[in-house]
Amino acid sequence: MDQSDENYIKEIFSFNGEFIQQRCNIIVFYFNNYAKFELLNNLLSILGSNLVERWMKNGWLKFEPNPNLVEINNIQPVDLT
Incomplete structure (x- = not known):
């Protein structure tokens, strides 16, 4: 998420408006705490x-x-030699 994604982000965040039934x-x-901070900062901006x-606060974000994904999909290393 970056400033260049502003239009898409605003559209997605318009889905939970006042008169919308489904949320x-x-x-x-x-990836890491620094990335989390950067992503949150971009959204705030x-x-x-x-x-x-x-x-x-509403639990929507x-x-x-x-x-x-390696653990979830039980991926095993492969010998490429």
């Missing part, structure tokens, strides 16, 4: 703190570490 949730995956805080 959507957003999970932002991050694009959307403002009020909207980001409201989404987080969550930040989670990247899942370990």
